[in-house]
Amino acid sequence: MTLMQVQINTEYKITRVTGDGNARRRLLDMGFTPETEIYVSGVAPFGGTVLVSLRESFIALREDAASLIEVERI
Amino acid sequence: MSGREYRIELAGNPNVGKTSLYNRLTGSFEHVGNWHGVTVERVEKKIAFDGDGIVLADLPGLYSLTVYSPEESISRDSILNDKTDLIINVCEVNNLSRNLYLTLQLLEIGAPVLLAVNMIDELKKRGKKLDAEKLENRLRIPIVPVSAKYKADAKRLVEESARYIKSGKKRKTELTYLNKLPVKEFVSIIGRNAEAAGLKHEYAAIKLMENDAYVTDLLKLSDAQVKEIGKYGDLQPVVAAARFKFIDEIMRDVIVADNSLKRIAEKSGKAGFRGGIAIDKAVLNKYAAIPIFLLVMAAVFAITFGLVGKYLSELFGLFIEKCLYDPISNSLASVSCPAWITGILCDGVILGVGGILAFLPQIVLLFFFLALLEDSGYISRVAFMTDGFFRKIGLSGRSVFTMLMGFGCSATAVLTARGLEDEKMRKKTVLLTPFMSCSARLPVYSVIASAFFAKGQPFIIFGMYILGAAVAIMLAVLFEKCFKKLKSGKLSFIMEMPPYRFPTFERIWQIIWNNVKIFLVRVGTVIFALNVIVYVLSNFSFAHGYVVGTDYKSIFEYVGEFFAPVFAPLGFGNWRAVTSLLSGLVAKEVVISSIESLGGVSAIFTGDYAALSALAFMVFTLLYVPCVATLAAIRKEAGRKWMLFSLCLQLSVAYLCSLVFYWIGRLILSNMGLGIGLALLIPVIVFCVCVLASAAKKKSLCGCKCAGCTRGCPNKNKNGGELRK
Incomplete structure (x- = not known):
């Protein structure tokens, strides 16, 4: 499942980051590497944007970037 | 030295x-x-x-x-x-x-x-x-x-x-993770290209593994080389993961609990990361987030323009009038100083410049709140929660930064747009930011509104801010739907949220002082000089000298009367109003100081619809060119062509909006029933048209929610690779 299908206030583990080009590179640079644990903190009121915390920081992601991140529940 | x-x-x-x-x-x-x-x-x-x-x-x-x-x-x-x-x-x-x-x-x-x-x-x-x-x-x-x-x-x-x-020591860090990556192999393949491009070999090799567009372009690889590199597969996540793994090893036991500090930690309680999560749960709550934000903004405006700021400004203004204007004009009159000198000194300088200076308390308050929002970390949350809405109109939550900064100063806000990654979105944000009402426009609303709408003054001022924001949003929709050059389509948005911090007095003071300094310097230089010039040009004529009390026309009267017919449909087609708008091009505050030195609001807005034409004038002031400094900033960020576009856009939007305001107002005043009826009917019609239009669009495409999307349907291509190239 991707980050778009997650529940808030839940912890997940990243399994894979798909896609190519800039968006994927930025995700990897920001620490969304496989095996990293993330916590889903919230979803924007109009939907489509999700707030996660990883490595002690908060990062907001839009649908397109979030859908590149595959996660599994831990 | x-x-x-x-x-x-x-x-x-x-x-x-x-x-x-x-x-x-x-x-x-x-x-x-x-x-x-x-x-x-x-x-x-x-x-x-x-x-x-x-x-x-x-x-x-x-x-x-x-x-x-x-x-x-x-x-x-x-x-x-x-x-x-x-x-x-x-x-x-x-x-x-x-x-x-x-x-x-x-x-x-x-x-x-x-x-x-x-x-x-x-x-x-x-x-x-x-x-x-x-x-x-x-x-x-x-x-x-x-x-x-x-x-x-x-x-x-x-x-x-x-x-x-x-x-002079060169310490060599052992980056052991590099040994696990095929750096040497890559260097042997692309070494010569790196040499030719003037890049360090290892750097070029690693960046190539990371698929870095800039380095890849510089290297100008041959097809054979690309093929050879392709054999190593997708190394991008491998490089990132290797670095992070190395970091985790380095960081092991580096940050440790300190027992001697235990008491401090208990005292500051849940502050820090977990505390941030707790605040976010409330502030970013799906249902409460937007109401909380609107409440915060309403409180900021209410305090700045209504409850506190207004009285402070009035006190300050009273002080200038009683302690500077009255004694000086009286003493000048008592020594029978010529009227034109008293005019320049008292009406031109003290009333004009002092009238603007009186807004210092409100400007300090406004920047205090902007600084507070910015420094606490809340503004990033605003960017996050409004992103869902802004993405629909082709902007991102990050544009909100720039636009909120626009409440302070348009010129500096435009410069912050550079942080936006997408070029079209950047241009759009730059074009829209000037419509956010900057602090220089505040004196204009404040003076005019208090003269014509005494009790409703705070609401009129707040209304102006809302109108500016609404115009910006409507234009964003228009650009996104109808203007191919500015259509940003689907954009990615990856933004880090800073932790909540307790704003320090020093940093807030620094932000306030920076802006107040700019304000004071402007008042002391540009505004001061312009006031004298405006006063002279509008009270003297080439042939007859000082014209007050005579029938001769001043220089500005001639110029203003030339342009005045253009503004007649807006209800303020007189030379004084036109003159103050013209001088406002340099700095918006000058609009009101010119008005003051040209005889005050009551002399400019006359006739049966005085209040209405004053309102139309405020709308025009809100929406037309903020100042030359903003235009210069737009040129710097988007180029000359877009600056000219922005200039035309601002003038035409300002003209159209005031026209609409004035005539709807006339209609309501002359025929209450018809006016209110139309005012209710028009939104209903607009709503129906919008609903029908979006329904028609949805049917015509592939069934998924991709109306107006030009880059293929995301449902068909789940990996999203076509986005953001």
């Missing part, structure tokens, strides 16, 4: 406090804020140290040497061009492991690096400490724990840096 001159650069992730440190070290007042991408330009300053000169440069923040936006490429180019003696890599202790990612890349290219671990005091509050020695032994570069809040820390940082440069 004899000594040498050293060049030191401050580099690091966004929002780690580089500029705070820079200000501390150089005694500057560069703008800082608790969000990402405040610094958009390289700034440098020379400081003296121990008989040597140090040129210290502050770079915009970046996550990686692979860049995404123009301001990041400024940093990358500066780092890569190799002219610095030392890079102070500023890291934030709360986020150290992520920050070290950039550090590793700096070490990969062999740059001389010193690690400044900032915000060390925040760690103490959490009852932990940093084992700098351990970190230093593993990374083998000097580590200096600092807190930009303290002067002593900044001084120590410079001392350590100077000592490190002078020692």
Whole structure:
């Protein structure tokens, strides 16, 4: 499942980051590497944007970037 | 000064406090804020140290040497061009492991690096400490724990840096993870290309593994080379994961609990990361977020323009009138000074300039709240929660930064748009920001509204701010739907949320002082001079000298009357109004000071519909060109063509909107029933048309929600690879 299908206030583990080009590179640079644990903190009121915390920081992601991140529940 | 001159650069992730440190070290007042991408330009300053000169440069923040936006490429180019003696890599202790990612890349290219671990005091509050020695032994570069809040820390940082440069030691960090990557193989394949492109071999090899567009372009690889590299497969996540794994090893036991600090930690309670989550749960609640935001903004405006600011400003204005205007004009009259000199001094200078100066308390309050929102970290949450809405109109939550800053000063806000990654979105944000009502426009509404709408003044002012924002949003929709050149389509949005911080008095004061200084300088120079010029031109004629009390026309009367017919349909087609609008092109405050020196609002807006034409005038002032400085900023960010476009856009939007306001007002005043009926009917019709239009669009396409999407349907192509190229 991707980050778009997650529940808030839940912890997940990243399994894979798909896609190519800039968006994927930025995700990897920001620490969304496989095996990293993330916590889903919230979803924007109009939907489509999700707030996660990883490595002690908060990062907001839009649908397109979030859908590149595959996660599994831990 | 004899000594040498050293060049030191401050580099690091966004929002780690580089500029705070820079200000501390150089005694500057560069703008800082608790969000990402405040610094958009390289700034440098020379400081003296121990008989040597140090040129210290502050770079915009970046996550990686692979860049995404123009301001990041400024940093990358500066780092890569190799002219610095030392890079102070500023890291934030709360986020150290992520920050070290950039550090590793700096070490990969062999740059001389010193690690400044900032915000060390925040760690103490959490009852932990940093084992700098351990970190230093593993990374083998000097580590200096600092807190930009303290002067002593900044001084120590410079001392350590100077000592490190002078020692001339080249410490070699063993980046063991590189051995696991096929660096040597890549170098053997692309070595010659790297040579030709003037890049370091290893750097080029690693960047190629990371699929870096900039380096790949420079290398100009042949098809055979591409094929050979392709054999190694997708190395991008491997490189990132290898770096992070290395960092995790380095970071093991580096940040440890400190028992002696336990009591402090208990005292500050849940503050810090977990505390942030708790606040976010409330503030970012799906249903409460937007109401909370609107409440916050309403409170800010109510205090600034209604409850507190208004009385302070009135008091200040009264002081100027009673203590400056009255005594001076009386004493000048008692010595029978010629009327024209009294006119220039009292009406031109004191009333005109003083009338603007009276707004100082409100401007201070406005910037106080903007600083508070910015520094606490709330503004980033606003960007996040409004993103869902803004993405629908082709903007992103990050545009909200720029637009909220527009409430302060349009010209400086336009410059902050550089942090936006997408070019079209950047242009759009730059075009829309001037419609947000800047602090210079406030005096105009305030004076006119208090003259014509005494009781409703705060509501009229608030209404102007809402109108500006509404116009900006409607234009964004228009650009997105009808203007191909500005259609941004689907964009990605990856933004880091800064932690909540308790705003410090010093930083808030700094933001207020910076802006108040700009305001005071403007009042003292441009506005002062313009007031005298406007007064002279509007009270003298070439042939007859001073014209007050005579039938002769002044110079501005001729010019104003020439343009006046254009504004007649808006209800203020008289030369005085036109003159003040013209002089407002230089600085918006001058609109009201011109009005004051031309006889006051009551002399300008006359007739049966005086209040209505005053309202139309306010609308026009809100929407037309903010000032030449903003135009210059737009030109800098988007180019001359877009500046001209923006100029035409602002003028035509201002004209149209005031026209609509004036005539709807006339209609309501002359025929109450019909007016109200129409006012109710029009939104209903617009709503129906919109619903029908969107329904028609949905049917025509592939069934999924991709109306107006030009890049293929995301449902068909799940990997999203076509986005953001």
